[in-house]
Amino acid sequence: xxxxxxxxxxxxxxxxxxxxxxxxxxxxxxxxxxxxxxxxxxxxxxxxxxxxxxxxxxxxxxxxxxxxxxxxxxxxxxxxxxxxxxxxxxxxxxxxxxxxxxxxxxxxxxxxxxxxxxxxxxxxxxxxxxxxxxxxxxxxxxxxxxxxxxxxxxxxxxxxxxxxxxxxxxxxxxxxxxxxxxxxxxxxxxxxxxxxxxxxxxxxxxxxxxxxxxxxxxxxxxxxxxxxxxxxxxxxxxxxxxxxxxxxxxxxxxxxxxxxxxxxxxxxxxxxxxxxxxxxxxxxxxxxxxxxxxxxxxxxxxxxxxxxxx
Amino acid sequence: xxxxxxxxxxxxxxxxxxxxxxxxxxxxxxxxxxxxxxxxxxxxxxxxxxxxxxxxxxxxxxxxxxxxxxxxxxxxxxxxxxxxxxxxxxxxxxxxxxxxxxxxxxxxxxxxxxxxxxxxxxxxxxxxxxxxxxxxxxxxxxxxxxxxxxxxxxxxxxxxxxxxxxxxxxxxxxxxxxxxxxxxxxxxxxxxxxxxxxxxxxxxxxxxxxxxxxxxxxxxxxxxxxxxxxxxxxxxxxxxxxxxxxxxxxxxxxxxxxxxxxxxxxxxxxxxxxxxxxxxxxxxxxxxxxxxxxxxxxxxxxxxxxxxxxxxxxxxxxxxxxxxxxxxxxxxxxxxxxxxxxxxxxxxxxxxxxxxxxxxxxxxxxxxxxxxxxxxxxxxxxxxxxxxxxxxxxxxxxxxxxxxxxxxxxxxxxxxxxxxxxxxxxxxxxxxxxxxxxxxxxxxxxxxxxxxxxxxxxxxxxxxxxxxxxxxxxxxxxxxxxx
Numbered sequence: 001x002x003x004x005x006x007x008x009x010x011x012x013x014x015x016x017x018x019x020x021x022x023x024x025x026x027x028x029x030x031x032x033x034x035x036x037x038x039x040x041x042x043x044x045x046x047x048x049x050x051x052x053x054x055x056x057x058x059x060x061x062x063x064x065x066x067x068x069x070x071x072x073x074x075x076x077x078x079x080x081x082x083x084x085x086x087x088x089x090x091x092x093x094x095x096x097x098x099x100x101x102x103x104x105x106x107x108x109x110x111x112x113x114x115x116x117x118x119x120x121x122x123x124x125x126x127x128x129x130x131x132x133x134x135x136x137x138x139x140x141x142x143x144x145x146x147x148x149x150x151x152x153x154x155x156x157x158x159x160x161x162x163x164x165x166x167x168x169x170x171x172x173x174x175x176x177x178x179x180x181x182x183x184x185x186x187x188x189x190x191x192x193x194x195x196x197x198x199x200x201x202x203x204x205x206x207x208x209x210x211x212x213x214x215x216x217x218x219x220x221x222x223x224x225x226x227x228x229x230x231x232x233x234x235x236x237x238x239x240x241x242x243x244x245x246x247x248x249x250x251x252x253x254x255x256x257x258x259x260x261x262x263x264x265x266x267x268x269x270x271x272x273x274x275x276x277x278x279x280x281x282x283x284x285x286x287x288x289x290x291x292x293x294x295x296x297x298x299x300x301x302x303x304x305x306x307x308x309x310x
Numbered sequence: 311x312x313x314x315x316x317x318x319x320x321x322x323x324x325x326x327x328x329x330x331x332x333x334x335x336x337x338x339x340x341x342x343x344x345x346x347x348x349x350x351x352x353x354x355x356x357x358x359x360x361x362x363x364x365x366x367x368x369x370x371x372x373x374x375x376x377x378x379x380x381x382x383x384x385x386x387x388x389x390x391x392x393x394x395x396x397x398x399x400x401x402x403x404x405x406x407x408x409x410x411x412x413x414x415x416x417x418x419x420x421x422x423x424x425x426x427x428x429x430x431x432x433x434x435x436x437x438x439x440x441x442x443x444x445x446x447x448x449x450x451x452x453x454x455x456x457x458x459x460x461x462x463x464x465x466x467x468x469x470x471x472x473x474x475x476x477x478x479x480x481x482x483x484x485x486x487x488x489x490x491x492x493x494x495x496x497x498x499x500x501x502x503x504x505x506x507x508x509x510x511x512x513x514x515x516x517x518x519x520x521x522x523x524x525x526x527x528x529x530x531x532x533x534x535x536x537x538x539x540x541x542x543x544x545x546x547x548x549x550x551x552x553x554x555x556x557x558x559x560x561x562x563x564x565x566x567x568x569x570x571x572x573x574x575x576x577x578x579x580x581x582x583x584x585x586x587x588x589x590x591x592x593x594x595x596x597x598x599x600x601x602x603x604x605x606x607x608x609x610x611x612x613x614x615x616x617x618x619x620x621x622x623x624x625x626x627x628x629x630x631x632x633x634x635x636x637x638x639x640x641x642x643x644x645x646x647x648x649x650x651x652x653x654x655x656x657x658x659x660x661x662x663x664x665x666x667x668x669x670x671x672x673x674x675x676x677x678x679x680x681x682x683x684x685x686x687x688x689x690x691x692x693x694x695x696x697x698x699x700x701x702x703x704x705x706x707x708x709x710x711x712x713x714x715x716x717x718x719x720x721x722x723x724x725x726x727x728x729x730x731x732x733x734x735x736x737x738x739x740x741x742x743x744x745x746x747x748x749x750x751x752x753x754x755x756x757x758x759x760x761x762x763x764x765x766x767x768x769x770x771x772x773x774x775x776x777x778x779x780x781x782x783x784x785x786x787x788x789x790x791x792x793x
Contacts, residue, residue: 036468174661175661180652182645186639186641187637187640189634189635191638192597193597193627194703195618195620195621196652199647
C-alpha cells in the first residue's frame with residue numbers, strides 16, 4: 001500500500017510541477033477552488049467506498065443511489081420543504097438504499113458485486129421510469145448555495161466535505177468499529193472467531209455508504225438550479241478508482257482514507273490539467289486507466305522484489 | 311519438515327498391500343509421490359522394472375497409477391459420465407464428444423464396480439459412497455495397473471464397506487496391484503495380503519497380513535521412545551472449571567462428549583484425523599451450536615450459541631489453521647493481540663491506542679514473540695510466532711478455559727518447546743487447558759489426562775499415569791474394548 005501511495009504521490013508531484021512550468025495560471029486560487037468544489041462530492045462517496053472496500057466488499061450502485069438521492073432532494077425542495085428537512089430526509093433515504101444492499105449481502109448472502117450491480121440497474125431504471133428522463137427544474141433560490149452567496153456556499157460545501165472526511169479518517173483509527181472493519185475485510189473467519197459481529201459490521205458499512213452518497217448528492221445539487229436525472233453517472237468508477245489508486249487493497253483489509261484523499265486529488269486534477277495543457281480532453285479516461293494500472297503494476301513489482309529479498 | 315524420510319515398499323500384481331501408520335506417519339505424502347503430485351528428493355520408483363522419471367499427475371495416470379482419495383474429488387456439477395470421461399478420454403480440446411460412447415463406457419465401468427448408478431445423473435447428487443464408487447470406476451477406466459485407495463471405507467457403512475471389499479477382491483483377481491490405506495485394522499486382516507507399517511516417514515516393517523495381529527500392528531505403529539522431552543510440570547489441581555456433559559451437535563457430527571477440566575489441568579484430546587476433535591472444540595465455542603448436552607464454567611451452566619457468548623463465559627479457542635482462522639495477517643501484531651477485547655480496551659468508546667500498545671508490548675515480552683515490533687503485520691512473522699500472537703489474543707481475554715487446537719502443528723522445534731513452556735506457565739497460574747493434538751508424543755508428554763475421540767464420540771479418558779501410546783491408539787482405532 002505504501003509503495004502504491006508513494007508512486008502516486010510522485011506522479012502527482014510531477015504533474016503539478018509540469019503545470020507550474022507550463023501553465024502557472026492553473027494554480028490561481030479561483031481554479032483550485034473550482035476543482036475542489038467540483039470534486040467534493042466525489043471525495044465523500046470515495047470515503048464511504050473506502051470503508052466498503054476495506055471491509056472486503058464493493059458497491060457499484062453509488063452512482064444510481066446518487067441520482068435518486070439528488071432527485072429526491074430536488075423534488076422535496078421544489079415542494080417547498082426547507083433545506084435542513086430536505087437534507088435530513090434525503091440522508092435517511094440514502095441510508096435505506098445502503099441498508100438494502102447490506103441486507104442483500106449479509107442476510108441473503110448475495111455477493112456484494114451482484115447485489116449492488118442489481119441495485120445499480122434497479123435504481124437507475126426506476127428513476128428513468130418515474131421521471132421519464134425529465135430534470136427537476138426551477139429550484140427555489142433558497143436552495144442554491146444553501147441560500148448563501150456563491151462564495152459562502154462554496155466554502156460551506158468544502159467545509160462540510162472536509163469535516164466528514166476528517167471525521168471518518170479519525171474514526172477508522174480511533175474507534176473500535178474502525179478496527180473491526182479492517183479485521184472483517186482481512187480475515188472474516190478470524191474476526192468471527194474473535195467474537196466480532198461480522199454481519200452487523202458489513203451491514204453498517206453499506207448503510208454508511210448510502211448515507212454518505214446522499215450527503216454528497218445534496219451538496220452537489222445545491223450548485224445548480226436544476227437536478228439532472230442522469231446525475232452521478234460513472235460516479236462508482238470514480239470512487240472505486242480513487243480508493244484503489246490510494247493504495248487500499250481491492251481484496252480488503254488494508255488501506256486507508258488518507259490514501260483515498262490522495263487518489264481523489266490525482267483524479268480531480270487530471271481533466272483540468274489536460275485543458276490547461278491544451279490536450280484533448282478525450283485523453284482523460286485513458287490517462288486515468290494508465291495511472292491505476294501503473295500504480296498497481298509498480299506495487300506488484302516492488303512487492304515481489306521484497307519477497308525475494310526476505 | 312520432512313514428511314518422508316526413507317520408505318521402501320514393493321507391490322506385486324494381484325496383491326492388496328495395506329499401508330498403516332499414525333497421523334502424520336507419511337502415508338499421504340507417499341501417495342502424492344507415487345501419483346506425481348509431489349516430487350521425491352531421492353530414491354526411485356520402479357513400475358514393471360522400469361524407473362519412472364519426471365513423474366507428474368498426467369504421467370503417472372498414463373502409466374496406469376490411479377488414486378482414490380478419502381474425500382472424493384468429483385466435479386459436482388458434471389454428470390457421472392462426464393466425470394468418468396474427464397480423465398479417460400485423452401484430450402484433443404477441439405475433438406467432438408461422442409456422447410453415446412461416453413455414456414456406454416461409463417455404464418460399463420460402473421457395472422464393473424457393481425454400482426447401480428445412472429451415468430447421466432449429476433455427480434453432486436450422489437451420496438458419499440456412490441461418489442467413491444464413481445471414483446473407482448474412473449480409476450478402472452484408465453486401465454489401472456496400480457490402484458491406490460486412501461481410507462476408502464472411512465465414510466462408509468458396514469454394508470457399503472462389505473461391497474467395497476468385494477470390489478477390491480475382484481480387482482485383485484484381475485491382476486491389479488492395490489495399495490490400501492486404512493485405519494480399520496480388522497478390515498486389513500481380511501482384505502490385505504501384506505501390510506507395511508509407516509512411522510515418522512519411514513517404513514518400519516512389512517508383514518504378511520495373515521500372520522499379524524492388530525496388537526502387533528499397533529505396537530509397530532507406535533514403537534518408539536518418546537522422541538522429545540516435554541517441560542511438563544506437576545501442578546496442584548484446583549476445582550473443576552469446565553464441565554461438559556453429553557454434548558451433541560448433529561450438524562458437526564459430534565455424537566457425544568462428556569468430560570471436565572480442573573484449574574491447572576491440561577486435558578489432552580487424542581484421536582484420528584476426522585474423529586471429531588475439532589468439531590468438539592467448535593461446538594464448545596459456539597461456532598456450531600450444540601443440539602443437546604450441558605456445559606458449565608465454574609459451576610454456572612452456560613448456553614453458547616456464538617463465539618461472543620463463549621468469550622463472555624470465559625472460553626478461549628485458538629483454532630487449528632492459524633492462517634485461515636487465527637491471525638488477521640494484514641493487521642499489525644498489536645491489533646491482532648487486542649482483536650477479541652476491542653470493546654474492553656481502555657475506556658469504552660474510543661480505541662485506546664496507548665493501552666493497546668502497552669498490552670501488546672507486554673504480551674510480546676511475556677510470550678517471547680519475535681517480531682520487528684508491535685506495528686509489524688502479523689503475516690510477516692514466522693509460523694511459531696504467529697501462533698504465539700494467536701495465543702496472546704486469547705490470553706488477553708483473561709479466559710478461564712483455553713482450548714488449543716493443534717497448537718504446535720507445522721512450527722519448528724524451538725517454537726514448539728516454547729509453546730509447551732507457555733502452556734505449563736498458564737496451567738500453573740490456574741488456567742484450565744484443553745489441548746487437541748494429533749501428535750501422540752505431545753499428548754502423552756503434556757497432558758494430565760487424555761480423552762480419546764473416535765467417530766465423533768469421546769470413547770475413553772485416561773490418566774497420565776496409565777497412558778501409553780498403545781492404549782491411546784487402541785481406543786482411537788476402536789480396539790480398546792469398553793473403557
